Amino acid sequence: MPTSTPDALRDVSVIIVGAGFSGLGLGIQLRRRGETSFVILERADDVGGSWRDNTYPGVACDVPSPLYSYSFRTNPDWSRMFAPGQEIWDYLRTAAREEGLEPHLRFGADMLEARWSETDHRWTVRTPQGEFHGDVLVAATGHLTDIKLPEVPGLDTFTGELFHSARWNHDFPLDGKRIGVVGTGASAIQIVPQLAEIAERLVVFQRSAPYIQPRRDRDFSEAEKNLFRRDQRTVEEMREMLFWYNDSRFAARRLVDDFLAEAMWQALSHLEKQVPDPELRATLTPDYTIGCKRVLLSDDYYPAVQKPNVHLEAAALERVAGSTAFSASGQGFELDVLVVATGFETYDLPSSYRIFGRAGRSLADHWSNGMQAYNSIATAGFPNLFLLNGPGTSLGHNSVIYMIEAQVDHLLAALDWRSAHGGRVLEVSSEIENAFARRLDEVAAETVIIRGGCSSWYLDPRNGRATLSWPDFAHRFRDECAPFDPAAYDGDERALRV
Amino acid sequence: MSTANTLAATAGGVSENHGSLHIGDLEVNFFDSVEERGDFPPIVLVHGTGGSTRSHFSFLFPMLAARQRVVAVDLATPQGPPEEGTARMAEQVQAVIEKVLPARPVTLAGYSLGAVVAATAAGARPDLVGGLVLMAGWLKTDAQQRLRNDVWHALRQSDAAALRRYQAFCAFSAPLLAMLSEGEIEALVASFRTDDVMAAQMEINRHVDLTEIAPKITCPTLIVAGTDDLMTPFRQSKRLFGAIADARYTEITSGHAMVVERPAELVHLIAAFNADPNEYPAGATLPARRP
Numbered sequence: 001m002p003t004s005t006p007d008a009l010r011d012v013s014v015i016i017v018g019a020g021f022s023g024l025g026l027g028i029q030l031r032r033r034g035e036t037s038f039v040i041l042e043r044a045d046d047v048g049g050s051w052r053d054n055t056y057p058g059v060a061c062d063v064p065s066p067l068y069s070y071s072f073r074t075n076p077d078w079s080r081m082f083a084p085g086q087e088i089w090d091y092l093r094t095a096a097r098e099e100g101l102e103p104h105l106r107f108g109a110d111m112l113e114a115r116w117s118e119t120d121h122r123w124t125v126r127t128p129q130g131e132f133h134g135d136v137l138v139a140a141t142g143h144l145t146d147i148k149l150p151e152v153p154g155l156d157t158f159t160g161e162l163f164h165s166a167r168w169n170h171d172f173p174l175d176g177k178r179i180g181v182v183g184t185g186a187s188a189i190q191i192v193p194q195l196a197e198i199a200e201r202l203v204v205f206q207r208s209a210p211y212i213q214p215r216r217d218r219d220f221s222e223a224e225k226n227l228f229r230r231d232q233r234t235v236e237e238m239r240e241m242l243f244w245y246n247d248s249r250f251a252a253r254r255l256v257d258d259f260l261a262e263a264m265w266q267a268l269s270h271l272e273k274q275v276p277d278p279e280l281r282a283t284l285t286p287d288y289t290i291g292c293k294r295v296l297l298s299d300d301y302y303p304a305v306q307k308p309n310v311h312l313e314a315a316a317l318e319r320v321a322g323s324t325a326f327s328a329s330g331q332g333f334e335l336d337v338l339v340v341a342t343g344f345e346t347y348d349l350p351s352s353y354r355i356f357g358r359a360g361r362s363l364a365d366h367w368s369n370g371m372q373a374y375n376s377i378a379t380a381g382f383p384n385l386f387l388l389n390g391p392g393t394s395l396g397h398n399s400v401i402y403m404i405e406a407q408v409d410h411l412l413a414a415l416d417w418r419s420a421h422g423g424r425v426l427e428v429s430s431e432i433e434n435a436f437a438r439r440l441d442e443v444a445a446e447t448v449i450i451r452g453g454c455s456s457w458y459l460d461p462r463n464g465r466a467t468l469s470w471p472d473f474a475h476r477f478r479d480e481c482a483p484f485d486p487a488a489y490d491g492d493e494r495a496l497r498v
Numbered sequence: 499m500s501t502a503n504t505l506a507a508t509a510g511g512v513s514e515n516h517g518s519l520h521i522g523d524l525e526v527n528f529f530d531s532v533e534e535r536g537d538f539p540p541i542v543l544v545h546g547t548g549g550s551t552r553s554h555f556s557f558l559f560p561m562l563a564a565r566q567r568v569v570a571v572d573l574a575t576p577q578g579p580p581e582e583g584t585a586r587m588a589e590q591v592q593a594v595i596e597k598v599l600p601a602r603p604v605t606l607a608g609y610s611l612g613a614v615v616a617a618t619a620a621g622a623r624p625d626l627v628g629g630l631v632l633m634a635g636w637l638k639t640d641a642q643q644r645l646r647n648d649v650w651h652a653l654r655q656s657d658a659a660a661l662r663r664y665q666a667f668c669a670f671s672a673p674l675l676a677m678l679s680e681g682e683i684e685a686l687v688a689s690f691r692t693d694d695v696m697a698a699q700m701e702i703n704r705h706v707d708l709t710e711i712a713p714k715i716t717c718p719t720l721i722v723a724g725t726d727d728l729m730t731p732f733r734q735s736k737r738l739f740g741a742i743a744d745a746r747y748t749e750i751t752s753g754h755a756m757v758v759e760r761p762a763e764l765v766h767l768i769a770a771f772n773a774d775p776n777e778y779p780a781g782a783t784l785p786a787r788r789p
Contacts, residue, residue: 071788236788240751241673243789247762248557256560402789446564473561475766475789 007130009039009104014415015125015134016040017111017351020049022388022404023140024092025070028099029408032072039132040101041125043110047096050144051089054187056168056339057194059085062186062297063399066235067242070095071405074235076228082217082297106132111141115356116383121425123384135423136415140388141351143468144344150182154320158338165191165341176200177336180325182317184210188341189296193304195339201309203325203333207316208293208454209286211267215297243474246398250473253291253397253448260448263290274302283314291396292452346468347371347460349390357382370460370467372437374428374488375481377407383427386411391467392440394458396449398474406482413484429491436496444471514559519597524574526590530598531563538772539605539628540567544591546610546634547703548696554609557761558768565769569598573615575698583702584611588618595619595626603628603717605772609757610634610730611699614706617738620719621711629775630719630742631768634727634754636734637741638707646729647704654692665690671726671753712741718775719745722756722767729754748784763787 014030016023019042030038046052061068065083069075073095079087096102109127114137116123123137147164149155155162163169165187179199181188184206196202220228228235251259267290275281284302286293305312315328324332349371352363358381366381373379376392388411393403418424444450444466449458458469470477480497488495515530529551534540541562545554551570562568571594576586595604606627608616613635620627636643646668653661666687667675678686719742723735732749739747748767752759766787770777778784 067789237673237751240787240789244760244763248760250762251557251561254561254564256557258556443564473762473765475762476769478789479766479770 007106009037009106010131011133012037012039013134014038014136014138015114015123015132016138016140017114017125018042018049018140018142018145018388019044019047019096019105020051020140020142020145021092021401022142022407023049023138024096024101025401025404026138026140026388026408026411027101027104028070028073028095029412031100031104033412038104039134040105041109041111041127041129041132042105042107045107046093047101047105048089048092049142050166051085051092053145053166054085054168055170056165056187056191056341058190059187060190061085061088063246063401064242066239067246067399068401070401071239073099074228074232074239076225076232076235078220078225080217080219082215111351111354113354113356114139115360116358116385118358121383136384136386136418137355138386138388138411139351139355139390141349142389143346143349143394146345146350148343148345149340150317150342152317152319155317155338157322158320158325158335159323160336160338162338162340165339166344172337174198174337178334179203179337179339180205180317180333180335181339181341183207183341183343185341185343186294186296187343189298189301191339191341192310193298193300196304196307196310199309201311202307203311203313203335204305205313205315205317205325205327206283208288209284209314210293210296211264211286211290212270212296212298212301213263213266214270215299217297217299243398243402247473247475249397253471254446255289255448255451260290263295267295271302274299275306277306280306280312283312286454288454289448289452291448292454293456293458294396343457346394346457347462355382355385357385370463370465372433372440372467374433374436375410376470376477377410377481378426378428378433378489380428380430380433383425386414392437392470393477394468395470395474396458402474403470403477406478409478409482410484414489417484417486426489428489432488432491432493432496435493439496440471441465444469447471517598519593521574521590521593524576524590526574526594527572528594528598529559529570529572531559531568533563534567535563535565538566539603540569540599541605541607541768541772542591542595542599543568543570544606544608544612544616545570545573546608546612547699548692549610549612554612554757558757558764561761561765562768566772567599569594569604573612575695575702577698580698580701580705581707583699584614584618584706585622587611587615587702588622591615591619592623592626605629605631605768605775607631607768608633608635610754611703611706614708617708617715617742618711620717621708621714624714624716627717629771630715630717631722631771632719632735632738633722633764634724634730634735634756635721635738636706636708636730637712637737638709639704640734642731643729643734644704647700650700651697654697658692661692662687662690665692668728669753669755671724671751671755671759673726673751674753674759708738709741712738713743715742715744717744718771718780720767720771720775721745721747722764723747723749724752724754724756724759725749726752727754727756744780746778746780746782746784 065078109129114125125132178201180203252263318328355363371391449466460467485495518527606616613632723732
C-alpha cells in the first residue's frame with residue numbers, strides 16, 4: 001500500500017486478524033454476501049497460515065483433502081487423498097484471489113495491540129502498518145501458529161544449525177549431515193522419513209511414542225479428477241463419506257469399548273506388521289490410551305526408523321553442550337543440525353496478550369485459569385470480539401475446517417443481528433461463559449483427552465483442563481454452536497445448547 | 499438371545515442395566531442406560547431382522563446415551579402366524595416401555611424390521627410414544643422384497659456360504675463394498691450368521707402390512723431412508739412418508755446397514771429430532787447435510 005494514498009480500510013465494520021483457513025473463510029463469506037467494509041490483517045507477507053509457515057520436507061495434511069477444504073469451495077484438483085502442504089497453500093492463495101479478497105488484505109500488519117474503547121464502542125488494532133478501527137474484531141489467529149521451543153539447557157548455544165520445523169531453513173544443505181530431530185508428533189513423523197534418505201546419521205529424540213495408523217493414501221487419477229470437475233456431486237459424496245466416517249471415530253475417543261479396541265488394533269497391528277524386532281517395537285509402543293494425543297497416519301515412519309543410519313533415542317532431549325545433544329538417558333550425540341519439531345503454543349496463546357477488552361484487561365489475564373469462550377467464540381469483558389479456531393475447537397478425529405465453517409455461520413448471523421438492531425454491542429456474561437466451559441469440562445471428563453493417561457497439547461498444564469478441545473462429535477459442534485441466539489448475549493442461560 | 503451378557507458393562511461413561519420380562523412364554527431382554535442426562539425424552543431403540551441391541555446398536559446406544567437416557571429392546575421372535583408377528587413384537591416394546599419408562603412420552607426409534615415394529619407400537623399405543631424414528635423401514639412388503647426373500651430362503655436351503663455372501667451384498671451399499679479389500683470383504687461375509695430365529699423373522703418380513711396402522715400414528719415422526727438400500731429401498735420409506743400424518747423425511751447415503759455405514763449421521767438425526775421433533779414441519783424433507 002503506497003503511503004501517499006489514504007487506506008480506505010482504516011475504518012471498517014469488521015477487522016479480521018489472520019489470513020489462514022479461518023480468516024480467509026470468513027472473508028470469502030463476507031465478500032459473497034456483498035460486504036466490503038472489512039480488512040484482513042496478516043503479519044506475514046502472504047496468506048495461508050500454517051500452510052504458508054510449514055514448508056518442511058514431506059509436509060502434508062493428515063485429514064483427507066476432499067474434507068480438508070471449504071465445503072463451499074470444493075477442489076477437483078487435489079493430486080492425492082492427503083495433499084502435500086504446497087497444494088493446500090496454493091488452494092488458499094487461489095481462493096483468496098478468485099474470491100476477491102486481495103483488496104481486503106494488509107500484509108506485514110502484525111497485531112501489536114488490539115484495544116476496546118469504552119467511549120466509542122469500537123476496536124483499535126495497532127500494527128506496523130498503522131492503526132485500524134472496527135466495530136467488530138475477529139481473532140482468526142489460530143492455535144498452531146506460534147512455535148514452541150523445548151526448554152532445554154544449552155539449546156541456544158548449540159554450535160550447529162538449529163531451526164523449528166515450521167521455520168525451515170531451506171538455505172542450509174542437509175545432505176550427508178548428522179541431524180537430530182526433536183519430537184515424534186505430526187510434523188516429526190513426516191520429516192523423519194525424508195531426512196533418513198539424505199542424512200549421514202539421523203537421531204530421533206522420542207519423549208513418548210505416538211500411535212500410528214496406516215495412511216491409506218493414494219493418487220487421484222486423471223479420470224477421477226476429470227469426473228470431479230464434470231460432476232461436483234462426486235466430490236461432495238466423497239467428502240460426506242469421509243466426514244461421517246471420521247465422526248464415527250469419536251466413539252473410540254469416548255472410550256466405547258468395541259471402537260476403542262478397533263482403533264488400538266488398527267495402530268498396533270500396523271506397528272507389528274512394520275516392525276519385526278520386538279525390542280524396537282516395545283520402544284515404539286505408546287504407554288497411554290489411543291486418542292489421548294493426536295493419532296498419526298504414516299506408512300513410512302516405522303520403516304525409516306529401522307534404517308541403519310537412523311537411531312531412535314527413546315528419551316527426550318535433555319541438554320545441549322556445544323555440538324553435542326544429550327538425551328535424558330545421558331547419551332550424547334554429535335550433531336551438525338537440530339530440527340526442533342516440538343509443536344506450537346496451544347494453551348497460552350501469545351495473541352491473547354495483545355487483546356485488551358473492558359477496563360484495559362488483557363485476554364491472557366482473563367484466561368489465567370485456562371482459555372474458554374461461550375460457544376467457543378465469545379468471551380466476557382470483550383465486547384464485539386469473536387474468536388475463530390480458538391478455545392474448544394480442536395478435534396482429534398475430524399476436520400477443523402468444518403469447525404471453522406460452523407463458527408463463521410454463527411458469526412455471520414451475529415453480524416446480521418447487529419445490523420438489524422442498530423449495531424448493538426454483543427457481549428456475553430461471565431455466567432454464560434462459565435456455564436458453557438463447565439459443560440465442556442464435564443463432557444471432556446468422559447473422553448480419552450482427560451482419561452487417556454497422557455500429557456498432550458490439548459491440555460492446559462496449569463489446570464489440567466482440555467481448553468483447546470471440542471470433546472464431542474464434530475457434527476454436534478455445528479448443531480450446538482453454529483446457531484446464533486441473541487438471548488445468550490443477553491445473559492439467558494436457557495440459550496445454552498450444550 | 500446371545501446378546502444379553504456380552505454387551506459391554508461400561509461404554510463411554512455409560513453403564514447399562516440389563517433386565518428382562520416375560521410375555522407368555524417369551525423372555526424379552528432389554529438394556530437401560532439409566533442415567534437421565536439433560537431434559538430430553540428417553541429414546542427406545544428397536545433392532546432389525548436377525549439383529550440385537552449389540553449387533554445393531556453398539557454405536558447408537560452408548561453415543562445417544564451420552565446425552566439422554568436410552569433403552570434398547572432385544573426382540574423375542576413369536577411363534578404363530580407370521581402375519582401377526584409384528585404386532586406380537588410391538589407388544590414386547592410396549593411392555594418394556596410401560597415397565598421401564600412408565601407415564602412419560604418416549605422417542606421410539608426402530609431400524610429395519612424394528613421400524614415396522616416401532617410404527618406398529620406407535621399406532622397401537624399413541625399414549626406411550628411421543629416421537630417416532632423409522633430407519634430403513636417399509637409400509638407393505640412388495641414384490642421386489644418378496645423376490646429377495648425367495649432367494650434368501652432358497653440359498654438357506656441349498657448353500658450356506660452363498661447365503662452369507664448374498665447377505666453382505668444386500669446389506670451394504672455398492673460404494674462401501676467397492677472400497678473394501680478382499681480380506682475385508684471376507685471378514686464381512688464371515689460375520690453373517692443365520693439361524694432358525696432369523697428364518698422366522700424373514701417369514702414375518704414377508705407379511706408386513708402397515709397400511710391400516712400408519713394412519714393411526716399421530717406423533718411427530720422422522721423417516722430415514724438409505725439411498726442405496728436394496729433390502730428396504732428408499733421408495734418404501736417414501737411410502738411411509740406419505741402414510742404417516744406428522745412425518746418428515748430424510749435420506750442418508752448408505753445401504754440398508756446404515757447403523758454400521760453411517761452411525762454418526764444417525765446419532766445426529768436422532769438426537770436433533772429428540773431435542774426438537776418439530777424443528778421441521780410435517781411433510782418436510784430435511785435440508786441436505788453438506789459437511
